[in-house]
Amino acid sequence: MTKQPHPEVGYFGRLDVEKRRKIAMQKHAKMAEVELERLKKTHYMHCAGCGWELETMIYQGIPIHKCFHCGGAFLEEEAIEKFLGKDTKFIESIIELFRF
Numbered sequence: 001m002t003k004q005p006h007p008e009v010g011y012f013g014r015l016d017v018e019k020r021r022k023i024a025m026q027k028h029a030k031m032a033e034v035e036l037e038r039l040k041k042t043h044y045m046h047c048a049g050c051g052w053e054l055e056t057m058i059y060q061g062i063p064i065h066k067c068f069h070c071g072g073a074f075l076e077e078e079a080i081e082k083f084l085g086k087d088t089k090f091i092e093s094i095i096e097l098f099r100f
């Protein structure tokens, strides 16, 4: 036969578990922040394809992050929306501008 804990022990035990769970969740959130910051320091403004440092060029008011190592280009969401509003000749002119 298993011995039941005293009702107060059970209550305080649950409080202790809940307190420890909250501390663990806070640690997890803090680690996520630290990891995100580490990733940003490592990869910010570096090419997703080869890791080379990106250079920002402004073309008709739209920033384009360009890799002069592999030829890749990165567009932020706002830039993509601006591109979508342009005609196809505009996009062709950008492709021609960055062609090796």
Ligand SMILES: [Zn+2]
Pocket: 047, 048, 049, 050, 051, 052, 067, 068, 069, 070, 071, 072
């Ligand atoms: Zn690259």
